[in-house]
Amino acid sequence: MFRIGLIINPLAGLGGSVGLKGSDGLAAEALARGAEPRALQRSALALAELSELKDRFCIYTVAGDMGETVCRDLALPFEVCHQPCEPTTADDTRAAVASLVEQGIDLLLFAGGDGTARDICAVAPESLCVLGIPAGVKIHSGVYGVTPAGTGRLLTRLVRGEPVSLMEADVMDIDEAAFREGRVRARRYGEMLIPGELSYVQAVKVAGKESVELVLTDIADDVIERMEEEDDCYFIMGSGSTVAAVMERLGLENTLLGVDLVYQKQLVASDLDAQGLYEHIRDKNCKLVITLIGGQGHVFGRGNQQLSPAVIRAVGRDNIWLLATKSKLSSLNGRPLRVDTNDPDLDRELGGLMRVITGYHDEVLVRVANPEYEANE
Numbered sequence: 001m002f003r004i005g006l007i008i009n010p011l012a013g014l015g016g017s018v019g020l021k022g023s024d025g026l027a028a029e030a031l032a033r034g035a036e037p038r039a040l041q042r043s044a045l046a047l048a049e050l051s052e053l054k055d056r057f058c059i060y061t062v063a064g065d066m067g068e069t070v071c072r073d074l075a076l077p078f079e080v081c082h083q084p085c086e087p088t089t090a091d092d093t094r095a096a097v098a099s100l101v102e103q104g105i106d107l108l109l110f111a112g113g114d115g116t117a118r119d120i121c122a123v124a125p126e127s128l129c130v131l132g133i134p135a136g137v138k139i140h141s142g143v144y145g146v147t148p149a150g151t152g153r154l155l156t157r158l159v160r161g162e163p164v165s166l167m168e169a170d171v172m173d174i175d176e177a178a179f180r181e182g183r184v185r186a187r188r189y190g191e192m193l194i195p196g197e198l199s200y201v202q203a204v205k206v207a208g209k210e211s212v213e214l215v216l217t218d219i220a221d222d223v224i225e226r227m228e229e230e231d232d233c234y235f236i237m238g239s240g241s242t243v244a245a246v247m248e249r250l251g252l253e254n255t256l257l258g259v260d261l262v263y264q265k266q267l268v269a270s271d272l273d274a275q276g277l278y279e280h281i282r283d284k285n286c287k288l289v290i291t292l293i294g295g296q297g298h299v300f301g302r303g304n305q306q307l308s309p310a311v312i313r314a315v316g317r318d319n320i321w322l323l324a325t326k327s328k329l330s331s332l333n334g335r336p337l338r339v340d341t342n343d344p345d346l347d348r349e350l351g352g353l354m355r356v357i358t359g360y361h362d363e364v365l366v367r368v369a370n371p372e373y374e375a376n377e
Contacts, residue, residue, distance in 0.1 A: 003106045005109065007067060007108070011037070012136045042135045053156060059078040061080060065088070120192070130194060137303060141173070142194075167196030216245035219325070243290065297336065309343040324357075336368060340370075
């Protein structure tokens with residue numbers, strides 16, 4: 001009987017869709033802006049993968065939305081081993097780790113973001129194997145699955161007793177206050193033991209801004225030329241330094257870690273949240289200009305939750321302009337690009353070959369494929 005410890009941070013990811021770029025200390029503000037909790041939904045996507053193996057595992061978890069609710073909804077075998085306070089805090093996460101470790105768990109499964117990973121890393125025994133369900137706004141740590149379903153798929157391998165190697169992965173976090181001001185201050189807080197299946201577990205983000213300035217200029221010139229051919233079109237400008245190079249070339253102010261809207265080379269709106277962005281573009285001709293996260297390969301779902309499923313569907317797959325230097329693509333070592341939109345059907349629709357603008361009149365084809373779907377094909 002495989003013994004799974006489960007901790008869910010029910011507040012994880014609240015700030016993403018409303019443009020707060022994090023949830024640390026801002027849960028109340030995020031809720032006031034209309035944010036909807038998503039950690040339980042994403043946890044359910046992961047745990048649903050275990051539905052055919054109920055006689056082979058037991059989940060030891062925390063009362064309420066920190067684990068019990070999802071287990072009960074999915075009719076999974078579970079025991080409640082810890083009672084949190086209300087509202088839950090980081091102290092509850094740390095205390096829950098100790099309670100679950102006392103149960104002799106084989107693996108600690110948790111849902112959250114980098115802050116949750118930090119809390120667990122601070123108290124978890126070095127010998128404890130952990131695996132994260134990505135539910136936060138920013139996920140720089142290497143202890144998370146590439147998607148919730150990908151996490152679940154790896155977990156089923158462990159429950160079945162299949163041999164899976166182990167590896168140490170970094171726990172990273174950034175200063176959210178600086179992040180909201182457009183400055184990235186990343187710091188390593190330690191490492192934890194994870195199942196070492198790289199097709200299911202995301203790599204740590206490649207830190208720092210692209211240094212190949214000439215290539216970025218070439219990419220920017222190509223994008224601007226394309227814009228000039230689309231005179232009656234709105235352009236959603238995503239986050240990241242590659243898109244920032246386009247905005248700089250246009251002479252427009254840019255939200256490095258947010259989403260802006262451009263029309264006829266003029267800035268229409270800055271740092272939009274998911275709802276505001278959708279209201280701007282839902283009945284308009286528009287293109288989405290985005291890049292991917294170096295090292296990880298995520299296109300959606302890592303720090304750009306403003307690009308909600310509704311926004312992406314309104315734009316359409318064929319109207320996505322994906323930008324990346326060839327060095328950034330090479331850093332993936334042959335791994336496909338990933339999408340984690342919080343909508344499994346949309347993730348599937350986004351799969352397949354996608355054109356990537358890598359220079360002036362220079363494109364390559366790169367595959368978009370999440371491992372949990374590939375395994376069924």
